[in-house]
Amino acid sequence: MKVAVITEDGHEISQHFGRAPHYLVLTIEDGKITQREMRDKLGHAHFGGEEHPEEPGQAHGLGPQAHDRHLRMAEAIADCEVLLCGGMGQGAYQSIQARGIRPIVTDLTSIDEAVAAYVDGTIVDQTNRLH
Numbered sequence: 001m002k003v004a005v006i007t008e009d010g011h012e013i014s015q016h017f018g019r020a021p022h023y024l025v026l027t028i029e030d031g032k033i034t035q036r037e038m039r040d041k042l043g044h045a046h047f048g049g050e051e052h053p054e055e056p057g058q059a060h061g062l063g064p065q066a067h068d069r070h071l072r073m074a075e076a077i078a079d080c081e082v083l084l085c086g087g088m089g090q091g092a093y094q095s096i097q098a099r100g101i102r103p104i105v106t107d108l109t110s111i112d113e114a115v116a117a118y119v120d121g122t123i124v125d126q127t128n129r130l131h
Contacts, residue, residue: 001028004077006085017088042073062091070095090130105129
């Protein structure tokens with residue numbers, strides 16, 4: 001199984017999905033991390049030149065163009081089953097789900113601690129942290 005985590009440094013979980021520059025992709029075998037791979041992640045800086053029109057009646061990040069950007073952000077982790085992050089918008093959360101990846105928002109900051117909690121089934125998806 002592969003687990004992706006948004007990060008800036010490979011050790012701690014970033015607090016904002018859109019601003020994080022990297023994914024750390026962890027391969028888990030028999031409940032243990034067997035491989036770590038840092039992957040670049042598209043984010044706000046990559047989409048700065050694109051228009052960001054809001055759809056009438058849609059909350060920020062929930063329109064079709066935002067959905068497309070979120071899907072492009074997730075291309076680098078298409079082989080992962082879960083994405084751990086410290087925070088993200090509701091639109092990004094829904095887009096990641098649509099991509100077939102389970103997003104989990106956590107207040108844990110240590111990547112190793114969060115992955116261990118996911119593996120043993122004790123991690124809590126704190127959707128109250130969505131914005």
